[in-house]
Amino acid sequence: MTAYDELMAFERETQALGQVAGRLGWDQETMMPRGAADQRSEEMAAMEGVLHTRRTDPRLEDWLGKAVASDDVAAANLRLIRRSVDRATKIPVRLAAEIARVTSKAQGIWAEARAGEDVAAFLPTFEKVLRLKREEGAALAAGTDKSVYDAMLDDYEPEATAQSLSEMFDALRPRLVDLRARVLAAEAPKALSGSFDEAGQLALSTKLALGFGYDLSTGRIDKAVHPFSSGSGADVRITTRTNPVDPFNCFYSTIHEVGHAAYEQAIDPAYRLTPLGSGVSMGVHESQSRIYENQLGRSAAFTGWLYGQMRDQFGDFGVADAESFYKLVNRVSDGFIRTEADEVQYNLHVLLRFDLERALISGDLALRDLEAAWNDRFRADFGFAVDKPSNGVLQDVHWSVGLFGYFPTYTLGNVYAGCLHQALRKDIPDLDDDLGRGDTRRATTWLKEAVQQHGGLYTPVEVITKAGGMAPSVEPLLDYLETKFAGLYAL
Template identity: 70%
Template sequence: MINDTLSALLDFQKETEALAQVAGRLSWDQETMMPRGAAMQRGEEMAAMESVLHARRTDPRVGEWLSGLEGSELDPVAAAKLRHIRRSFDRANKVPAKLAAEIARVTSVSQGKWAAARAQDDFAAFAPVLAQVVALKREEGAALADGGDVYDAMLDDYEPEMTAAELDAMFGEMRPRLRALREAVLAQPEPKAVTGSFPEEAQLALSAKLAGVFGYDFERGRIDKAVHPFSSGSGSDVRITTRTNPADPFNCFYSTIHEVGHACYEQGIDPDYALTPLGQGVSMGVHESQSRIYENQLGRSRAFAGFLFEQMQEVFGDIGIDSPEAFYAAVNRVQKDFIRTEADEVQYNLHIMLRFDLERAMVAGDLAPAELEGAWNERFEKDFGYAVPRASLGCLQDVHWSVGLFGYFPTYSLGNVYAGCLHEALRSDIPGLDDQLARGETGQATGWLRERVQRHGGLMKPREVIARACGREPGAGPLLDYIEAKFSGIYGL
């Protein structure tokens, strides 16, 4: 009887997971290939898909099956699947179907309006739809919180069991050390940047090669262009996007390596978990740990920078830099800038802290969406010391708020913290890592991550995955020590 009930539930869940993948493919298409004029229709399509998914996630039969399995002796894999299904069922039942569909419709339309406003540097054109998104997400958050903290309920969508109070404490530990390091670094002479001609076709060809170097499986994936690079899908269909800048090839290369980290997590999950609740990354913090360790601790290491230096010379010829050490400094150059996705390791988390505080204020009702641009510019100048010249370099640079991803931003810094812990453990276990990276060989490092983190998918809880992989509870110390040592060395502090 128990086996029949479990089979019925998991068969039903498999169809739900498959439909969710289809909905994800609609989002991928919207970012990469959809005609501009299709935005309103795509909003209706997304709303229809969300209505179907919401109905399945709240189907009374799911509750009956879960009740029938209560107290049963289950193996760890089955128990983990039920934990995820129960969590999804309970959360979905708190959100009215009409609200879920409306959020899907409005955020699909909002994304197009954000892209247009960003292109025109016109925050005022985006503000009304942002206000709609914030109102809908606050309504959803209140339903999920059920009397508790609304922002914590939003955060739980991306990092289960994490709270804003814990993040506040973590950021409080990180902020002073990062600010002090930033001030010391910016007082030093700026390393030379690469110069030359970097045609888009050549950038994309080398970025595809780098994706392969880091283990991306092109039989189960593809690379396309998007305004904002992202990874999409799981299992046998995991797609990534990148972007190019004719003056800055690192934008393309490191965006690609970053998204490959996400994609390899999804591709590395145990195939037996495909189209089950365990068949995806367990949280955005753990997900980000993979993209950030691929991009930074591995991809921006002195050893791998030497390999990339040779590759760039072969492809582009003279790049204005004539030594691996100077190239390593260029790859890790700290400079005054505005864009989060292009920020160096010293300043990146300061960008996240700004967004964390502003989105909490919007969710709490302390900051009206119409006032976001002014609040952003004031806070940025206070934190970074210079003024934001236009909206595309300020509050319109990220897609997240346009699609309702409130609670997502802090998982980037949490992922950096997790990556710091993983890197410390990885270095301990692979003492010859630099020799391998200098040859463009990442297999042992990425294999370590696949075995310790990626293959488990959603089997364990987020912090448990990191703690087991590292042999210690995660904390900000290893990340801060790594950043301080690395940039003190580069800048001679």
């Protein structure tokens, strides 16, 4: 075996163990008994200790020094393994295991605090998470010109910085705020009313998942408090949730998570259990879930088909026709919850979190002041007050599990989706003919070939530039939103 062969054999075992650790996290969110939380935190810490030891094994440096790339795939594998080793060796195994243990336990404490509307009950645990993640960020930033926050961001969006994202978001905000004001000043369609049984919602959401290309022979759909996708290769699982008065929450959460899962399932099978065998970044990942959910799933053509499916499943549910249904699905209204926000306001929810978490990491915002800062910023951005913590600072799971630097990738994913959608429509100008029949195959095949199959072969900016035919820009997203909602609201 060559040095490259030995390196990749070792890496495949590490990747396989990482998949096992991910499955523990999936189980914790879906099926684990509540009383198992403390033991699970120890199991997660043990797995992270094993993984960290492998990621810092001294043999890696020897193999990397001797390995020769025979093609672009090998070169990309070596690049990503080098990056992983450089980052892992900066973090003591004690710290890696402690973060895994504390964040596993924190997730359950956050869920209980959220259910009880009790911010104070979560703050002591959150303080531990924040302290550990700051320590990790400082270790990663040491010896570089990166800030602590930029070092954290690099875990989710390699090459991005707070400065580059701030410039992008500053370019988004004025047109978003203006569009939001004009839309909210117009007459909104009547909200959906009635009750929709869970079994019917789950049946239709499964049909939607299959329609968007989710392969249930290598996946499954379960329920969770916060929908998510987990795994890669031949085992990619998603979750959704139901609300008896809001079936759209179930349907579009499912489509969104299928976007993530389809990306993982579509990656070239030759890349499985290698550094190339998962999505290249969370921003690119989010571009897939958002284009599935919004540009395709909320289009006039597709909602026309979905209207018929709703009538088949639930009978007459009080919406007169497909045009009214399209307006209802895309209704812009005040709301607290990021995951339920309409396309016009969604990114404003993300920008709030981006600014607050940077202030937390830098120390400019004390943890005891976070709830007040959230509430003040929310009122300033959205014009009304947060009514309870589960609609405010406790609504998202991310900070409880230490995902600092993750939130901005949601808006970055929207920007990437705008670029991809523009290119997709140019290449398939009659796409609405398909979507009107509920047929997404040409669209999802285009995305598979342009983005998904490559996995981690290219950098995030490279894959979007190659697929979209242009460097990432906010303009396609803003143009899409303004055209769509000007038409919907007769602006």
